[in-house]
Amino acid sequence: MSEQTVTFGVRGMTCANCSARVERTLGKTGGVADANVNLATERASVTFDPSVTDLKTMLQRVEKAGYHADEQTIELTVDGLTGRNGTERAEASLVALPGVLEAVAHAATGTVRVRWLPGVHTSDELVAALKTQGLTAEAPESTEDAGDRRQAAYERELKALRRDVWTAAGFTIPLLLIAMVPMLIPGAKPAIIDLVGRTPYWIAQLALTLPVMVGPARRFYRPGWQALRHGSPDMNSLVMIGASAAFAYSLVATFTPGVLPAGTVHVYYEASASIVTLILLGRLLEHRSKGRASDAIRQLLSLQADVAHVVRDGRVVDAPADEVQPGDMLEVRPGERLPVDGTVITGGSWVDESMLTGEPDPVAKAEGNEVTGGTLNTTGSLRMRADRVGADTALARIVRMVEDAQASKVPIQALADRVVGIFVPAVLAIGAVTFAAWLVWGPDPALTRALVATTSVLLIACPCAMGLATPISIMVGSGRAAELGVLFRRGEALQTLQAVSTVAIDKTGTLTEGKPSLTNVESVGPENGNDLLPLIASGEAKSEHPI
Numbered sequence: 001m002s003e004q005t006v007t008f009g010v011r012g013m014t015c016a017n018c019s020a021r022v023e024r025t026l027g028k029t030g031g032v033a034d035a036n037v038n039l040a041t042e043r044a045s046v047t048f049d050p051s052v053t054d055l056k057t058m059l060q061r062v063e064k065a066g067y068h069a070d071e072q073t074i075e076l077t078v079d080g081l082t083g084r085n086g087t088e089r090a091e092a093s094l095v096a097l098p099g100v101l102e103a104v105a106h107a108a109t110g111t112v113r114v115r116w117l118p119g120v121h122t123s124d125e126l127v128a129a130l131k132t133q134g135l136t137a138e139a140p141e142s143t144e145d146a147g148d149r150r151q152a153a154y155e156r157e158l159k160a161l162r163r164d165v166w167t168a169a170g171f172t173i174p175l176l177l178i179a180m181v182p183m184l185i186p187g188a189k190p191a192i193i194d195l196v197g198r199t200p201y202w203i204a205q206l207a208l209t210l211p212v213m214v215g216p217a218r219r220f221y222r223p224g225w226q227a228l229r230h231g232s233p234d235m236n237s238l239v240m241i242g243a244s245a246a247f248a249y250s251l252v253a254t255f256t257p258g259v260l261p262a263g264t265v266h267v268y269y270e271a272s273a274s275i276v277t278l279i280l281l282g283r284l285l286e287h288r289s290k291g292r293a294s295d296a297i298r299q300l301l302s303l304q305a306d307v308a309h310v311v312r313d314g315r316v317v318d319a320p321a322d323e324v325q326p327g328d329m330l331e332v333r334p335g336e337r338l339p340v341d342g343t344v345i346t347g348g349s350w351v352d353e354s355m356l357t358g359e360p361d362p363v364a365k366a367e368g369n370e371v372t373g374g375t376l377n378t379t380g381s382l383r384m385r386a387d388r389v390g391a392d393t394a395l396a397r398i399v400r401m402v403e404d405a406q407a408s409k410v411p412i413q414a415l416a417d418r419v420v421g422i423f424v425p426a427v428l429a430i431g432a433v434t435f436a437a438w439l440v441w442g443p444d445p446a447l448t449r450a451l452v453a454t455t456s457v458l459l460i461a462c463p464c465a466m467g468l469a470t471p472i473s474i475m476v477g478s479g480r481a482a483e484l485g486v487l488f489r490r491g492e493a494l495q496t497l498q499a500v501s502t503v504a505i506d507k508t509g510t511l512t513e514g515k516p517s518l519t520n521v522e523s524v525g526p527e528n529g530n531d532l533l534p535l536i537a538s539g540e541a542k543s544e545h546p547i
Helices: 016-027 055-064 081-094 123-131 145-177 189-195 198-214 220-230 235-255 269-293 295-301 394-407 411-441 446-460 464-483 492-500 529-540
Strands: 004-011 033-037 043-048 074-077 100-106 111-116 136-138 306-311 317-321 329-332 341-347 349-352 364-365 381-386
Touching: 004 198, 004 341, 016 033, 016 043, 016 055, 016 220, 043 055, 074 123, 081 100, 081 111, 081 123, 111 123, 123 136, 136 220, 136 306, 189 198, 198 235, 198 269, 220 235, 220 269, 220 341, 235 269, 235 446, 295 394, 411 446
Parallel strands: none
Antiparallel strands: 004 043, 033 043, 074 111, 074 136, 100 111, 306 317, 306 329, 329 381, 341 381, 349 364
16 A cells, blocks of 8 residues: 555643654654654644554544544534444445544434544545445535644633743742842842841742742743653753753751751742743743744635625525535626635636736636636636636645745754753753762852752753754745745755845736836827826726736
């Protein structure tokens, strides 16, 4: 059997070590020929031999590594689902699709519950698979497509990150004011300790630190501990170890100071809270960068028509554009976007195809001409036959090409991934050596200085920027190019572009602004051009001519 390639979302990755671990986990699975995991898009692309392994096995290994596939469960309503033979045919037709993990049919209720990867197949393709078995199915109206689900997940995560950042900052800022500002004023800190006592002063700092450690800091503790447990520490592990070391040392100094050597009784509550707050702020900025990089995809998708005027039994009825089937007869009115690719049956008009060609002048369309979904009908009414719908339209293929380019790995990223793979273990080793060196040879108080130095090593050594720089650059570059009408089939082209010294353009339309504009008015008579301009404008106001 030939190899299959599937692409699915992976949730829970927070740094380059995470994506590297998922990639290694998938790559070591028997039957997998190639695995590519992109941290910026949070998607995995796997090429595998289905005769050796299956998708369910790979997802179980991803789950065991501490991450989750972006799967969905929907319930399809099926007509004609009777008897054991009918349910078995329905289940078999769905499970045969690469992205379907499980299908359970119930003849009594006339439903099929499907667990699937929405990034691999759409709900319409599930319905079509049942149709091949003579079964008429209907997906729930609330089913979102993969793009909608990714956007909704992005918005939820952004909201949660903002909440955690504001929560952490709300406690950290007053903590810094009472812990650090007195150090800047000569004699202020001893005066405060004399006034309220050292222990109450430290307990006040603990009271402000504790909500940060038990709330927002959980983002680092859960994945960080899982990564350590699986023997592959990541950035979360570094934050967890660094913040915990400072917090635990402070707790000991506050409640059992006698166990510490003389001169080493100090607290670092503000360091623990600041670590969590600043790393969370960085993560929020990274997440917003990912969202902006995906704007180009959303802008392309916005060119799709939402509603189609379908001719049925001699009547024109409105239907969602994604429900149009090949062979349907559609009516397109002036000023509307064409919902799908097709052929003009009757009527004539001028169609703005600048989204495809870059040429500003609309193109005349008449009976027998092909038209493209997403282009704009400007003047007349058209009646067309739908030929290519859904994922087969030209616009859908363009969107898919831009997504593939954003998700692809360029050669320089392979080098970054190899460095990141050994980066965190190396940092932990350096941290251990740093602690030992300061403890043995450092000046008094040696333990305190060793702790501070080690925590600094763990927190400053952040591989997130290294792991995200290349994929974010590819996303932003290819996305911005798509907005300007330049499409990259592969992300590698962006890296290669740096060596280009000459660019050859094959048509002048590519170099224009995309629309004509008035540059000057010349009169052949005695009238002044400026006097003629209002008259010309008033005549043009009611015109539907392309220019």
